[in-house]
Amino acid sequence: MSAHIKYVEPAQNEFLAALEAKNQNKPNPFFRAMANRPEALKNFVPFYGAVAGPGSVDRRIKELVYLTVSFTNHCVFCAWAHTATGKKAGITEEELAALKSGNDQSFAAAELAAIRYARELTKTADAATTRDALKNHFNDEQVVEITLLAAMANFTNRFNNSLNIQPQE
Numbered sequence: 001m002s003a004h005i006k007y008v009e010p011a012q013n014e015f016l017a018a019l020e021a022k023n024q025n026k027p028n029p030f031f032r033a034m035a036n037r038p039e040a041l042k043n044f045v046p047f048y049g050a051v052a053g054p055g056s057v058d059r060r061i062k063e064l065v066y067l068t069v070s071f072t073n074h075c076v077f078c079a080w081a082h083t084a085t086g087k088k089a090g091i092t093e094e095e096l097a098a099l100k101s102g103n104d105q106s107f108a109a110a111e112l113a114a115i116r117y118a119r120e121l122t123k124t125a126d127a128a129t130t131r132d133a134l135k136n137h138f139n140d141e142q143v144v145e146i147t148l149l150a151a152m153a154n155f156t157n158r159f160n161n162s163l164n165i166q167p168q169e
Contacts, residue, residue, distance in 0.1 A: 004163050008035035015042050029165045030077060030156070051148045056141050060089040061114050062149055064099065064107070067091070068118040069153035071100045077160040078153065080167040110137035118150040 007029060010017035016035045020028060034041040052062065063086035070078035083096060098104050104115050117134040121127040127134075134143055159165070 005033055005036060007032035013038055013041075015045075019045065027168055029168055030160060033163055033165055034159070048152060051145075051152045055145045057114075057138070057145045057149075060086075060091065061111055061146070063089040063091055064095075064111055065114050065118040065146055065149050066153045067096070067099050068115045069122045069150050070157055072119050072122045073154065073157040073161065075157035075160050077165050077167055078157050113137045114146055117146065118153075121147070121150045122154055 007027075008016060009032075010020050010025075013035045015038065016031055019031050020026065031041060034044060052066070055062075063082060066082045067079065067086050069075075070082055086096065095107070098106060099115065102119070104112060107115060113130070113133045113136065117127050117130040120130045131143075134146065138146065
């Protein structure tokens, strides 16, 4: 549990209760923390779905981007959550280790472009040196989708890290 803030209980927030019911009533500390601002939680969930859900970018690449950002920011909660979804998208243990270490040369060219862009964007908030390589593999819609996803990962990472939100297994 976070040492910084209280977690809202599902009995106190109908939207939170519905979210957790969809996940077999497993407590979600991220949602429980955000539920301190109910309108933010209510608006965050569909926005997250629009960014991280199905789109023009392959699920595997999206998970590689989210994991790259989360490992770069040392976000334990997001790395934990996206390791599970990344494995479902076909990311192997070896590839996870490569992302963590930054030793990512073994990825396909398009994946590598997205990984390096996400890492630079996270570190510099600009990604000037990797943007062109990204555009060599992705159209404008996909570049925007990857950028939105990296920005979303940075948002959730900073929220979790600043409030010390940890996985609850």
